[in-house]
Amino acid sequence: AQSVAQPEDQVNVAEGNPLTVKCTYSVSGNPYLFWYVQYPNRGLQFLLKYITGDNLVKGSYGFEAEFNKSQTSFHLKKPSALVSDSALYFCAAAKGTGFQKLVFGTGTRLLVSP
Amino acid sequence: DAGITQSPRHKVTETGTPVTLRCHQTENHRYMYWYRQDPGHGLRLIHYSYGVKDTDKGEVSDGYSVSRSKTEDFLLTLESATSSQTSVYFCAISLGEAGGNEQYFGPGTRLTVT
Numbered sequence: 001a002q003s004v005a006q007p008e009d010q011v012n013v014a015e016g017n018p019l020t021v022k023c024t025y026s027v028s029g030n031p032y033l034f035w036y037v038q039y040p041n042r043g044l045q046f047l048l049k050y051i052t053g054d055n056l057v058k059g060s061y062g063f064e065a066e067f068n069k070s071q072t073s074f075h076l077k078k079p080s081a082l083v084s085d086s087a088l089y090f091c092a093a094a095k096g097t098g099f100q101k102l103v104f105g106t107g108t109r110l111l112v113s114p
Numbered sequence: 115d116a117g118i119t120q121s122p123r124h125k126v127t128e129t130g131t132p133v134t135l136r137c138h139q140t141e142n143h144r145y146m147y148w149y150r151q152d153p154g155h156g157l158r159l160i161h162y163s164y165g166v167k168d169t170d171k172g173e174v175s176d177g178y179s180v181s182r183s184k185t186e187d188f189l190l191t192l193e194s195a196t197s198s199q200t201s202v203y204f205c206a207i208s209l210g211e212a213g214g215n216e217q218y219f220g221p222g223t224r225l226t227v228t
Contacts, residue, residue, distance in 0.1 A: 043221050
């Protein structure tokens with residue numbers, strides 16, 4: 001069965017510092033991988049996705065993610081964090097074939113301090 | 115936000131009563147989903163639809179039913195609400211069947227079962 005793990009419940013980083021939010025996945029075959037962000041009392045917003053090709057994927061708001069097949073990871077990164085990046089981040093995975101049913105991780109709360 | 119609305123946005127109901135949540139989209143997307151969000155679980159798929167009158171179960175479908183009589187509306191019904199169904203419910207759409215299509219989420223419905 002597919003699964004996604006986000007090992008950190010919370011990540012704390014100072015504004016201006018680089019940030020990393022970790023995600024590992026277990027999907028048979030080639031995975032499709034996604035990152036979503038959720039601000040308080042809002043629905044999830046799509047940030048970026050990996051389908052195929054370049055292992056470094058760039059997305060919205062200056063975020064990027066690196067796909068590492070050997071480590072089955074898809075970590076979210078940003079070179080310089082902003083206070084406004086504080087939110088709940090979800091990693092999700094789908095099988096590379098067939099109808100898309102996403103499996104989500106449990107979420108990581110990012111707190112960026114001024 | 116892909117033109118997705120959910121109603122009601124908040125609801126408090128008593129154990130044993132039926133509850134129907136509505137998801138409405140304005141852009142004629144074929145694929146629609148219902149998720150629930152709970153702390154420590156991330157988002158879990160309840161049911162999904164791949165067309166009018168075409169629906170299928172997700173991973174946590176027990177106690178829930180859905181209907182889709184029009185492309186734009188996807189209804190989620192709790193036949194007899196229980197306290198374990200207290201949650202935040204999100205509707206989503208995707209732009210296509212292929213696994214590489216990201217999903218877009220509505221604003222959510224916060225349901226409390228007392």
